[in-house]
Amino acid sequence: MTKQIQFFDTTLRDGEQTIGVNFSIEEKVEIAKQLEAWGVDCIEAGFPVASEGDFEAVSAVAAAVKHTCVTGLARARKGDIDACVKATAQAAHKQIHVFIATSPVHRESKLHMTKEQVLESITDSVTYAHQFFDIVEFSPEDATRTEHDYLCTAIQTAIDAGASVINIPDTVGYTNPAEFAELFQYMQKHIPSFDDVTFSVHCHDDLGMAVANSLASIENGATRIEGTINGIGERAGNAALEEVAAALYVRKDYYNAEDNIDLKETKMTSDMISNYANMPVPRNKAVVGANAFAHESGIHQDGMLKNPNTYEILTPETVGANKTTLPLGKLSGSHAVMAKLHAMGFKVDREEMKEIFPIFKDKADHTSIVSEDDLREIMKQIKKVVA
Numbered sequence: 001m002t003k004q005i006q007f008f009d010t011t012l013r014d015g016e017q018t019i020g021v022n023f024s025i026e027e028k029v030e031i032a033k034q035l036e037a038w039g040v041d042c043i044e045a046g047f048p049v050a051s052e053g054d055f056e057a058v059s060a061v062a063a064a065v066k067h068t069c070v071t072g073l074a075r076a077r078k079g080d081i082d083a084c085v086k087a088t089a090q091a092a093h094k095q096i097h098v099f100i101a102t103s104p105v106h107r108e109s110k111l112h113m114t115k116e117q118v119l120e121s122i123t124d125s126v127t128y129a130h131q132f133f134d135i136v137e138f139s140p141e142d143a144t145r146t147e148h149d150y151l152c153t154a155i156q157t158a159i160d161a162g163a164s165v166i167n168i169p170d171t172v173g174y175t176n177p178a179e180f181a182e183l184f185q186y187m188q189k190h191i192p193s194f195d196d197v198t199f200s201v202h203c204h205d206d207l208g209m210a211v212a213n214s215l216a217s218i219e220n221g222a223t224r225i226e227g228t229i230n231g232i233g234e235r236a237g238n239a240a241l242e243e244v245a246a247a248l249y250v251r252k253d254y255y256n257a258e259d260n261i262d263l264k265e266t267k268m269t270s271d272m273i274s275n276y277a278n279m280p281v282p283r284n285k286a287v288v289g290a291n292a293f294a295h296e297s298g299i300h301q302d303g304m305l306k307n308p309n310t311y312e313i314l315t316p317e318t319v320g321a322n323k324t325t326l327p328l329g330k331l332s333g334s335h336a337v338m339a340k341l342h343a344m345g346f347k348v349d350r351e352e353m354k355e356i357f358p359i360f361k362d363k364a365d366h367t368s369i370v371s372e373d374d375l376r377e378i379m380k381q382i383k384k385v386v387a
């Protein structure tokens, strides 16, 4: 039977926890709209109680997005949940994401709570959240380092209190695909209501296995994948959602899964995040790297000319990497601007760029993305018409 996989994007929350990354509210709204165009099912727009800025960003995204579900993050506390209720008030579709740590090291060193106290907190917070949200997602933080039997008890407690999505976070990027698969098989056996709820995963990439772990969970009962674009996030980052989407597409024969992602929007989405986060995508990065579709060796080039199937499992067209989609902003160089102008039909040379580029820079300093309209305006200023 074909599975339906939901994509849950946390680029605006976990992604923004990347050191040095700070999206403005305007950028967050633009990113959310692009994520909606890409086809994600749920956007985690922030952690409303954390700061005024986060609260405003979640509110702005909730108001801007039309079809995609919007969620805020909340600790298992009334104040956090109340902030999420207010911040998502304008969303057409919404849910809440409540979490509390369940592993021994988090219980003892961070929360100073006993197992029983954590269970009580789960019941109280999920019950409270369920009064305001039809969909309550619950995460036992550091799930992969939690005693398996206690993890199952905690999850069943959340389901009994009204949670309908259970997210299994590999918070510290500790697990591996085989072990993660075993954990899912264990949960299937030991959580009486396993089949009544949606299982989600949130994998970190500390050992480079976030995408592999996410895919292993799909084979073992998870139907929602959390992650970020370009894999940005806390420490080594999260599962790169574009890689999960590409794997499900290329290996449909194996995963037998459907999703709502419009792969053609992938490159555009990746470029936007890279630009706003000021984090260049490594050239050899899977799916969206500049070299992902470049063939260097003579033998490979010869094979490609004879039959692209020899060395290509995914075409650049499929992920929208065939056209220049690089958004122009304050970090763009003169060469990129010139290439864009050429694509728009302006025949400008390097000499003319010396006049154009400073005007572009000035514009880019005042706006997050310089649009084609802005470029036309600049060209009008210097009285250059389309050739």
Ligand SMILES: [Zn+2]
Binding pocket: 014, 171, 202, 204, 233, 234, 238
């Ligand atoms: Zn995380």
